[in-house]
Amino acid sequence: MDAKTPGARYPTEDRIGALEELLNERYSVRAFQPREVPRDTIEHILTTAQRTASWCNSQPWEVLIVSGEAKERFRKAIYAEASRGLGDDYDFTPPREYVGVYLDRRRESGFQLYNTLGIARGDKAAYAKQALENYNFFGAPHIAVIHTNEPLGIYGAIDCGGYVSNFMLAAQALGLGTIPQAAIARHSGLIRRHFNLPDDRRVVCGISFGYADHAHKVNSYRTSRATVANTVTFVDV
Ligand SMILES: Cc1cc2nc3c(=O)[nH]c(=O)nc-3n(C[C@H](O)[C@H](O)[C@H](O)COP(=O)(O)O)c2cc1C
Numbered sequence: 269m270d271a272k273t274p275g276a277r278y279p280t281e282d283r284i285g286a287l288e289e290l291l292n293e294r295y296s297v298r299a300f301q302p303r304e305v306p307r308d309t310i311e312h313i314l315t316t317a318q319r320t321a322s323w324c325n326s327q328p329w330e331v332l333i334v335s336g337e338a339k340e341r342f343r344k345a346i347y348a349e350a351s352r353g354l355g356d357d358y359d360f361t362p363p364r365e366y367v368g369v370y371l372d373r374r375r376e377s378g379f380q381l382y383n384t385l386g387i388a389r390g391d392k393a394a395y396a397k398q399a400l401e402n403y404n405f406f407g408a409p410h411i412a413v414i415h416t417n418e419p420l421g422i423y424g425a426i427d428c429g430g431y432v433s434n435f436m437l438a439a440q441a442l443g444l445g446t447i448p449q450a451a452i453a454r455h456s457g458l459i460r461r462h463f464n465l466p467d468d469r470r471v472v473c474g475i476s477f478g479y480a481d482h483a484h485k486v487n488s489y490r491t492s493r494a495t496v497a498n499t500v501t502f503v504d505v
Pocket residue numbers: 294295296297377402447448449450451452473490491
């Protein structure tokens with residue numbers, strides 16, 4: 269007899285199986301079909317992600333779902349700023365440096381992307397061109413802009429990180445693709461001005477989302493993960 273959590277709709281093996289399937293299936297989608305996601309599907313994602321845990325249950329995420337003409341206006345504004353070489357206008361301090369194993373992982377995933385696209389190692393102009401695709405939202409019909417409350421500091425951003433994960437998993441379960449994008453946070457001032465956000469809001473990241481273009485080669489590779497043994501220390505005695 270399978271163990272079942274009291275009150276649960278599904279047996280344990282189905283519950284963990286579904287979660288593992290979603291986590292294993294999800295990847296960062298960098299090419300989307302243009303067709304829009306129905307509003308009730310977007311609302312289903314939002315309702316699901318709203319259950320995210322947060323420090324003191326502050327729930328500090330606020331979200332703009334930008335679609336249609338509004339998305340096009342935003343895309344043009346942020347693309348223009350990024351393509352002029354402007355940026356580094358982060359609300360949260362970005363990584364200072366990737367060292368050791370973190371640099372290795374960064375390089376591995378970067379080369380996977382560039383190799384898949386046929387971009388030669390060291391071709392900085394091609395790297396920059398591909399990076400600019402962040403500001404076309406990789407062709408996604410929607411982008412969620414996640415912002416938080418300044419006095420909460422870094423923990424407000426951590427709570428938003430949990431929200432972003434849950435948003436992506438809910439979207440995956442509903443047949444959509446997503447990509448989290450810190451790239452848009454390089455332009456936090458522009459975002460605050462563009463959307464008339466109050467001065468105390470801080471931009472964490474975006475999530476471009478929609479239906480993945482499964483035929484596009486950029487969506488054909490999967491990143492690796494370190495093992496649990498490389499990550500976790502059990503402390504018993
Ligand atoms: C907070 C966060 C910000 C990210 N920002 C970007 C980004 O700006 N542009 C991008 O192409 N990918 C971005 N990514 C995607 C990561 O590169 C990706 O999650 C990682 O390489 C693992 O690959 P996977 O998502 O396909 O499993 C971001 C991921 C996270 C979690």
